Amino acid sequence: MLLKSSLIRAVSQTKGVITRGYKAKAKKIPEFTQDRYQVSRKSFAAVTDSDVSQFEKTIGSKYVVTDSEELLTHNVDFLKAVRGNSKVVLKPGSTEELSQIMKYCYEKNLAVCPQGGNTGLVGGSVPVFDEIVISLNRMNKIHSIDEMTGIAVADSGVILENLEKSANEHGLVVPLDLGAKASCHIGGNVSTNAGGLRVIRYGSLHGSVLGVESVLANGTVLDLMSNFKKDNTGYHLKHMFIGSEGTLGIISKLAILCPPAPRAFHVAFVGLPSFDAVLQTYLSAKRQLGEILSSCEMMDKDALAAAIQHFGLKAPIDDYPFYMLLETSGSNADHDQEKFNSFLENGMEAGHIVDGTITGDPGKMQEIWKLRELVPVALIEDGYCFKYDISLPLRQFYEIVPVMQERCGSLAHRVCGYGHLGDSNLHLNISCSEFTPEIYKRIEPYVFEYTSKLKGSVSAEHGIGFLKTKYLSYTKADNAIDMMKEVKNLMDPKGILNPYKVLPLN
Structure with missing residues (x-):
C-alpha cells in the first residue's frame, strides 16, 4: 500500500534474523588505565608461579592463559579506551570450578575481574591493574527452555544470540536485544542490567530475570534460582546482583522469562x-x-x-x-x-x-x-570516541547535544546523539582523531554536571564500570552511596571482586 x-x-x-557484524579497523592500543587516569593500586597480592600451578590443578593448564598476545585481548576493552595489565586469565567450565577459584583467591587476597563478552563501554569488564581475569566463555550451557512457562535456564557465559535462537525454536523470544548480541554474554547482560532495544516492550531485566546463581567472593555458591514470576519469600536478593557489575558476586547461572515470539x-x-x-x-x-x-x-x-x-x-x-x-x-x-x-x-x-x-x-x-x-561502531572509526549513556527527561532529551557541540568546538570531529527514545536513554557521542587531555577536560565532568542539572542519570544502561565511578554522586545521594559501600563490605570484605569499579575510589 x-x-x-x-x-x-x-x-x-x-521478520527474519538480523545479522549484526562488522570488521573494524585496527586500533591503537591505549596506554595503561593506571597511567591515563592516575589510579593507585590497592594492597592485593600479586600472582605467583605457585598460584598459576594451583589454578592449573583446579581447571586444567589448557584453561589457564599466560600468553601475552592472548592476554592483550582480555586486558583491552571494546572501545580501546582502557587497558589493564593482568598476567593470567582463567576459564572455568563450571560453577564448582569457579567456586574453587574464588575460594583460593579469597584466601590469598588475589583480586579478580569477571569478564563475559567484553563488550562493555565503561571499562567494567577489563582489569585496571593486574587483577586475575575470570573469563566465563566456557560456562555456556543452555540447561532448559520451557515453552509452556517461557522460562529459560542458562549459564552466564551463553552468548545472547545463541540464547535467542534457542528460544525462537520454542516459539519464544529473549526480552533483550542488543547490537552486540553476537558476542555479549547473557550473564554480563544481567550483571550490567543491560537495556537495549526492547525495554519499551518488555521492561528491564529486573522484571525478566526470575533468579540467579552467584559465586561470592569467598567461593560460596548462593542459589537464588526460581521458576516463578511470583515468589514473595522475603528479601529478593537476586536484585543485588542484577546491575552490580560483578562487584558483589559472579553470576554463574540464571533463569529468565521469555515471552511468546x-x-x-x-x-x-x-x-x-x-x-x-x-x-x-x-x-x-x-x-x-x-x-x-x-x-x-x-x-x-x-x-x-x-x-x-x-x-x-x-x-x-x-x-x-x-x-x-x-x-x-x-x-x-x-x-x-x-x-x-x-x-x-x-x-x-x-x-x-x-x-x-x-x-x-x-x-x-x-x-x-x-x-x-x-x-x-561507526563513530569509533572516526578515531577516538567518548561515549556517554545517559537518561534525560524527554522534553530535554536532545538539549545536551548542541550544548556539547558548542563546548567542544573544533576539538571534536563529530558530536551527535542517538538512542532509545522510548526509554529516555540518550547515547551522546563525541568523536575526535585521538584521546587528548585537552578534549577530555572539555567534556568531563561538564557532561555529567549538565545531566545532573536536568535531574538525569549518568548511566542509563551500561553501568558505572571504572570510567564513571567518580560521577556516581551526580545521580545517587551520599547516604545511598554509603549504603552501597556497606553492602559491598558485607559481601566482599576484602574487596577482591572487580575492584576500582562502580563505587567511588576514595
Missing part, C-alpha cells in the same frame, strides 16, 4: 524536521500503536552520516535533521500494518513526519536496522 506520493513505501510482512514484524524509518516533531511522533506512536510498539529509536543526521560514511550504507530516504526507527511486533500482520500505515499517515498530515519507508520484508528490515545498529 502506497501512501501520499509514495512517501511511505510498504512491502511485506515477516511475535508472528509479525514491521519496521518504519522516517525523517523529521525538528526534535519537537520527534517528541510528537513518539507520543503518537504510544497512543496509536500501543501494544504492538516494540522499539522506538532516534538518531540525528550526524549519527546516521557516520554509519553511511564508514560502512557504505545507503539511507532509504533523503537527508533530514532527525530520524526515527520504529518497530512493531504482533500476532496479526494485516492488522499491524493497517495500524502502522494509519499512524504514519496521521504523522505526515500533522507535518511531524516528512518522509519515510515501512517494511515487513526480512531483508529490508535487516538493512534498516543496520542503519541504527552500526552507528555506535
